[in-house]
Amino acid sequence: MSVAPGPIPRRVVVALAAGSLLLTAACSGRADESSGSGAGSNTGSDEPIVVGMSFPLSGPLSGAAAVADGAAAYFERINAEGGVGGREIDYQVLDDAYDPARQAENARQLVDQEDAGIVLTFGGISSATAPYLNGQKVAHVAFGTQAALSDTDATPYTRGWFPDGSWEGQVVAQHIQDEQPDASVGVLGIANDLTTSQVDGMAAAGLTPDKVLTVPPGVVDLTSQLNELRAAGVDTLFLAVVGPAQPATLRTMANIGYQPTTYLYSAASDLATSVGPAGPENATDAFTAQYFKDPADPRWADDEGVQAFKEDIAEYGDEANADSYLAIEGYGAAAAIVAALEDSGGEGGDAFTEAWDSIDGIDNPAILPDMQLSAGPGSRLVHQYRVLQFDGTSWQDAGDVVDADDLAQG
Amino acid sequence: MATSISGPPTRTEGAAPTPTPTAAPALAELRPMWRRPVTWAWTALFVVALVVPFLISDYDLFKATRVLTIAIAVAGLNLLIGRAGQISAGHGALYGLGAYTAMILVKELGWAWPGAVLAAVVVSGAAGWLIGLPALRVRGLNLGLLTIAIAAIFPLLLSRFEGLTGGTIGLQLAGSPITPPAALALTPEQFQFLLLVVVLAVVLVLLRNLTTGPMGRAVEALRVNPLMARSEGVDVNRLTLTMFAISSAVAGLGGALGGLVLASTVPDSYSMFFSLTLLSACVVGGSRTWAGSLVGSAFIVYLPDVISQQIGSTTGGQWSQLVYAVALLLTLFFLPAGVAGGAGRWLARLTRRLRRRSHA
Numbered sequence: 001m002s003v004a005p006g007p008i009p010r011r012v013v014v015a016l017a018a019g020s021l022l023l024t025a026a027c028s029g030r031a032d033e034s035s036g037s038g039a040g041s042n043t044g045s046d047e048p049i050v051v052g053m054s055f056p057l058s059g060p061l062s063g064a065a066a067v068a069d070g071a072a073a074y075f076e077r078i079n080a081e082g083g084v085g086g087r088e089i090d091y092q093v094l095d096d097a098y099d100p101a102r103q104a105e106n107a108r109q110l111v112d113q114e115d116a117g118i119v120l121t122f123g124g125i126s127s128a129t130a131p132y133l134n135g136q137k138v139a140h141v142a143f144g145t146q147a148a149l150s151d152t153d154a155t156p157y158t159r160g161w162f163p164d165g166s167w168e169g170q171v172v173a174q175h176i177q178d179e180q181p182d183a184s185v186g187v188l189g190i191a192n193d194l195t196t197s198q199v200d201g202m203a204a205a206g207l208t209p210d211k212v213l214t215v216p217p218g219v220v221d222l223t224s225q226l227n228e229l230r231a232a233g234v235d236t237l238f239l240a241v242v243g244p245a246q247p248a249t250l251r252t253m254a255n256i257g258y259q260p261t262t263y264l265y266s267a268a269s270d271l272a273t274s275v276g277p278a279g280p281e282n283a284t285d286a287f288t289a290q291y292f293k294d295p296a297d298p299r300w301a302d303d304e305g306v307q308a309f310k311e312d313i314a315e316y317g318d319e320a321n322a323d324s325y326l327a328i329e330g331y332g333a334a335a336a337i338v339a340a341l342e343d344s345g346g347e348g349g350d351a352f353t354e355a356w357d358s359i360d361g362i363d364n365p366a367i368l369p370d371m372q373l374s375a376g377p378g379s380r381l382v383h384q385y386r387v388l389q390f391d392g393t394s395w396q397d398a399g400d401v402v403d404a405d406d407l408a409q410g
Numbered sequence: 411m412a413t414s415i416s417g418p419p420t421r422t423e424g425a426a427p428t429p430t431p432t433a434a435p436a437l438a439e440l441r442p443m444w445r446r447p448v449t450w451a452w453t454a455l456f457v458v459a460l461v462v463p464f465l466i467s468d469y470d471l472f473k474a475t476r477v478l479t480i481a482i483a484v485a486g487l488n489l490l491i492g493r494a495g496q497i498s499a500g501h502g503a504l505y506g507l508g509a510y511t512a513m514i515l516v517k518e519l520g521w522a523w524p525g526a527v528l529a530a531v532v533v534s535g536a537a538g539w540l541i542g543l544p545a546l547r548v549r550g551l552n553l554g555l556l557t558i559a560i561a562a563i564f565p566l567l568l569s570r571f572e573g574l575t576g577g578t579i580g581l582q583l584a585g586s587p588i589t590p591p592a593a594l595a596l597t598p599e600q601f602q603f604l605l606l607v608v609v610l611a612v613v614l615v616l617l618r619n620l621t622t623g624p625m626g627r628a629v630e631a632l633r634v635n636p637l638m639a640r641s642e643g644v645d646v647n648r649l650t651l652t653m654f655a656i657s658s659a660v661a662g663l664g665g666a667l668g669g670l671v672l673a674s675t676v677p678d679s680y681s682m683f684f685s686l687t688l689l690s691a692c693v694v695g696g697s698r699t700w701a702g703s704l705v706g707s708a709f710i711v712y713l714p715d716v717i718s719q720q721i722g723s724t725t726g727g728q729w730s731q732l733v734y735a736v737a738l739l740l741t742l743f744f745l746p747a748g749v750a751g752g753a754g755r756w757l758a759r760l761t762r763r764l765r766r767r768s769h770a
Contacts, residue, residue, distance in 0.1 A: 057718060058731040060683075095718035095730065099684075100580075100676040101668075102715070105473055112469040127579040128674035135585055148579045192569065193578040 048090035049083075049346045051075065051337070052110025052119040054129070059097035060218075063243075063326065064122050067143060068093050069317045070309070070330030071120065071337075076316035077308075078338055087346045089338075092116065100128040111136050117348020118337065124193060130155045139352035141337060143329075146193060150378020157349070159356050161333045163291060163382045165194050167404035169201025171289040171385045172238055172263050174407075175399060177207060180261065186211040186234030188225055188249070189265075190241055198240055198265075205407070210234060220245045223252050230258045240265035247278035254282040262286040266385075270325035271296035275390060284392045289385045289402075292332065292366050296323035299394040305365030332366025336373055336381055356381070368401075376405045459607040468599035472671075475599070477707045478606035479668035482613055484691045485703040486660030491689075492697030493621050494653040495633030496545055500557035501661045501688045503564035504541075506680025508534045508662025509669025513581045514574065516670065523587040523670055530666035531659045538658020542651040561685035568677040580676035588670050602671050609667065613660055614700050620656070629653065661688075694741050696748025705750045713737060 055068040075089045083089060092114050096103040103121055107129045110116040118139045121129050126142035126149060133140040140158040142149045145165035149158060176183055185207060189195030191214040199212055211232045213225045222245060229237060237260045241249060246268040253259065262283075268274045269288040276296070293300045300306040309331050310322050321327035339362055341347075343355035357379055361372045368386055376383035387399035443449050463471055483505045490496050508530040515526035541560060545553050568575045575581065590601035621629055631639035632649055640646050669675045687710050695706025717737075718730045745752030 058714070058734075062731075095715075097714065097718075098678065100674060100679045101476060101672060104672055104674065105469075105476070105715075108469045108472055112467065124578055125676055125678050128582060128672070128676045128679075131582045131584050131673060146579055191566070 046086055048088040049118075049341060049348075050110075050114050050116040051089055051091040052107070052114055052116035053091060053093045053121075054096045054103045054106035054110070054119070055093060055122045056098040057093070057095035059099070061098040061123065064098075064143075066318075066321050066324045066326040067122060067330035067333075069321050070313065070324070070327035070332075071334040072330075073309075073312040073315075073317035073327075074331045074334035074338070077312045080316075084338060084341045084346050089341075096121075096125075098123060098125060100125040103129050104132060107132055111138050118341075118352055120333075120337075126158075130158045133157060137349050139348040139356075141333065143333065145197065147197065147378070150380055152379050157353055159353065160378065160380050161336070161382070162329070163380060163385070163404060164378060165197035166201030166204065167383065167407065168266055168289050168385065169198035169203075169238075170205040170404070170407045171201075171387065171402050172198075172287075173202040173205035173207035174402070175287065175289070175387045176236055176261075176263075177205070180236060183236035183261070184233050185209045185236045185238070186213070186229045186232065186260070187238045188213050188215075188222065188229065188241060189238075190214060190217050190245075192217070195240055198238070202238075209238070215241065215245070217242060218245075220248045221252075222249045223256070226252055226256065226258055229260075230256075234260055236261045236263070238263045238265075240268070242268050243273075244277070246274045247276075250275075250278035250282045250286075254279070264288045266290050266292075267325070269390075269395070270294040272323040272325065280390070280392050283390050286390045287398060288388050288390075288395065290388045290395065291368060291371065291382050291385055292325065292329055293368055294325050294395065295328050296325075297394050299396070303369075305363075308365055328366045332364050335364050335366070336362075339373075353379075370401050376403070456607070456611055460604065463596075463600040463603045468597055471599040471603045473711065475603045475606050475671055476668065477704075477711045478603070478610050479664045479671065480688070480691065480711060481703045481707040482606075482610055482664030482667070483661040483688055484695065484706050485610070485613055485617055485700060486657040486664070487688060487692040488695075488697050488700065488703050489617050489621065489660070490653055490657035491692055492699075492702075493626075493629050493633060494650070494657075496542075496650065496653060497550070497554045498541070498557045498654075498657070499554050499689055500541065500560035500564075500685050501658070502680050502682070502685030503561050504534045504538060504658045504661040505665035505668070505684070505688070506564055506568070506675070506677075507537055508665030509675045509680070510568065510575060510581070511662070512666035513583070513669050513675045516587050517581055517583055527663065527666045527670070531663045534662020534665070535655045535659030538661075539651055539655040541658065542654030545650055545654060546647050558682065558685070561682040565677040565681050568680070575675075575677075578677060580674065580679075582675075583670075583673040586671050586673045588667075606667060606671075609663070610704075613663070614703075617656075617660070618700055690738060694738065694748055696745075696751030696754075699748065699750040699754060702748045702750035706748065709741075709749065 053068055053071065055064055056062050057065045072091060072093065075091045078084060079088050092110060094106040094109065096106050103125055107119055110119050116138065118141065119133055120141045120143065122143045124144050124146050126144050127146060130140055130142065134155045134157045137157060141161055142158055143161050145162050147164055147166065149160035150164055176185060187195065187199055187209045189198065195214050199209060202209060211229055211234055213228065215222060215225065222241065226249065239246065239249060239262055264274065264286050266288055269290065271294055275283040293303060293306055295306050295309060309328050313319065313321050313327055339359060340352055340355040343358065344351035357375045359381060360374045364373050367373065367382060371384040373381040375381060383404040385402045386397060388395040389398035483501060487498065487501050490498055511530040511533045512526040515521040515529055516523055541557065544556055548556055569578050586598060586602065588602050588605065589598050590596040594601065628639065628644045628649055631642055631644055632646060636646050691706035691710045694709050696702030714734050717733050721729050721733065741749060747755060
């Protein structure tokens with residue numbers, strides 16, 4: 001082996017390293033060195049409002065790009081209508097591939113270089129970015145169900161979109177207790193904080209599941225877990241797996257003839273990715289505790305909010321997302337953000353969080369009828385649920401609107 | 411991967427038998443350190459690195475600092491893979507172990523960051539020594555699989571021991587504890603970058619010295635043929651464990667500094683995917699060159715970003731990933747010894763040809 005590098009190659013290697021370092025510096029060294037003071041320093045009356053977004057556009061969770069697409073479509077619509085108080089929304093979407101380090105970098109880029117007054121981030125990893133944004137006093141809207149994202153004492157500039165994951169557990173538990181008090185309840189979920197918080201919520205409502213099974217995200221064949229649940233005598237199942245596992249599991253349940261009363265996780269009950277692929281007949285009579293409208297559900301074909309969403313996503317976004325539940329989540333979030341911006345005069349930082357917290361009863365295109373956005377527990381705007389039941393083609397009401405604000409008290 | 415275990419393949423050079431190539435390096439090695447061009451080149455690079463923080467924005471520095479923390483871990487991997495001929499697909503876990511150790515000590519026990527970083531180095535080194543134990547019996551692909559299992563289990567353990575690690579949301583500090591002393595008029599980003607430059611320089615010098623001289627020859631023997639090494643009087647088991655421990659301690663050092671600069675540790679940061687990314691940085695940069703650790707880290711940090719900025723969109727689907735994968739494949743195909751190794755070899759051939767011409 002005469003490959004031990006001699007000095008000549010090494011010298012060359014070093015030159016290369018020096019070159020690469022300088023190159024990387026040069027590549028990323030932007031011309032504008034305007035490092036803003038953070039919190040919405042774009043105060044001028046007709047300056048654009050910079051909204052930074054860090055989303056997984058690549059990587060295992062790149063499906064969430066649809067959320068960003070929905071939000072972008074709403075911002076575009078607002079711009080087409082003349083912006084917020086005459087100010088255009090300049091939204092910047094960066095890819096973080098669901099890597100916390102890249103999200104943290106993106107947050108710095110958005111604040112330092114783009115001068116964003118508001119930064120939107122996706123997922124539980126948002127809690128890693130929150131301290132930086134809070135230190136910079138930049139308003140932060142995090143798309144996550146984690147309880148940490150509603151801790152407005154620790155992170156006063158962070159606001160969570162989506163309800164807290166534990167509330168759904170409470171609503172589902174309450175519905176089970178009302179409908180079949182003697183049920184033997186099982187939970188089949190994914191091995192992360194989502195299922196943990198849902199089970200915590202069930203416990204808070206006084207229901208301890210008899211069996212809780214979790215699988216890592218990405219595991220699709222859950223036949224053995226289903227058999228285990230059946231063997232344990234579980235007759236009421238909260239099915240909270242995500243992605244292709246949800247429809248696959250519903251199909252398997254039909255195949256093996258295991259038909260418990262089934263509650264589907266709200267974000268995995270839509271027609272386009274869950275119930276549809278499962279075969280509607282395999283999901284008939286299933287329940288879900290829902291807060292958003294599923295744009296693919298024929299029930300909302302004439303709904304004003306869903307129609308506006310479909311028009312906007314076709315015109316400003318990716319038309320393929322017209323049936324996407326994720327996209328309407330982002331669309332609804334953008335509507336809430338614009339509402340807060342209108343109140344804050346386009347400012348981020350304190351003005352934005354104050355405006356967000358003072359939202360009290362506004363309509364939103366994404367949420368179910370008879371619900372409104374209002375700042376509730378943990379400053380979350382969405383905290384009302386309605387239990388729906390699938391009739392084979394559409395999700396129909398199967399209960400009254402339940403507010404997590406009331407659940408928290410009792 | 412196989413090439414990195416057994417060292418880069420030897421290229422068959424031009425048919426003309428030339429005595430110079432073999433003689434020249436030997437002569438150059440005899441020159442004192444300070445007269446070697448390589449010393450001067452590294453020094454120049456170091457000086458440039460000391461000037462850079464005053465030229466580019468804090469955001470770019472933050473990103474460059476991340477490259478340096480990863481480069482430290484990749485240097486540790488280079489020692490293990492390129493020099494000792496072992497393989498680890500689990501260095502992301504050791505990087506994460508360093509980050510979490512430092513973070514817990516700073517956040518929960520209120521340690522000063524230098525102490526926490528040192529403790530993280532010790533903890534990761536000890537963990538690496540333990541991982542090395544099975545490596546005494548298992549080699550090659552089996553060892554790769556075993557270390558992949560460690561990489562896969564690590565984030566699950568972090569989520570499991572919620573009381574200690576903060577569970578799936580991890581641990582965060584309000585800001586990085588690595589702040590410049592008041593006497594220095596530096597921004598935190600400038601200070602962190604300079605600190606990392608110095609740390610990386612020290613690490614590279616130490617690793618380089620470790621792999622030259624008697625120890626280096628023992629390591630080389632271990633890589634080429636452990637049986638031969640044993641017959642030459644090398645304590646193969648002890649050396650393997652030492653290599654694992656040092657390599658892991660270095661990875662933990664990178665992780666500890668990375669975690670504290672980011673002021674956040676989350677299980678999602680240290681997924682199996684991250685371990686494999688480190689491995690690809692090692693191979694892409696060139697596992698047998700120390701400069702390769704820098705090149706490889708820059709590759710894995712900057713390339714995905716550049717690609718995403720060019721073609722990433724909310725509607726573009728997976729194109730950016732596909733382009734990155736193609737770039738990775740092409741690099742490995744055309745530069746099997748890594749970017750630094752391949753470019754080095756190419757330029758060596760060029761200088762040799764020039765020298766031959768000047769001799770003629």
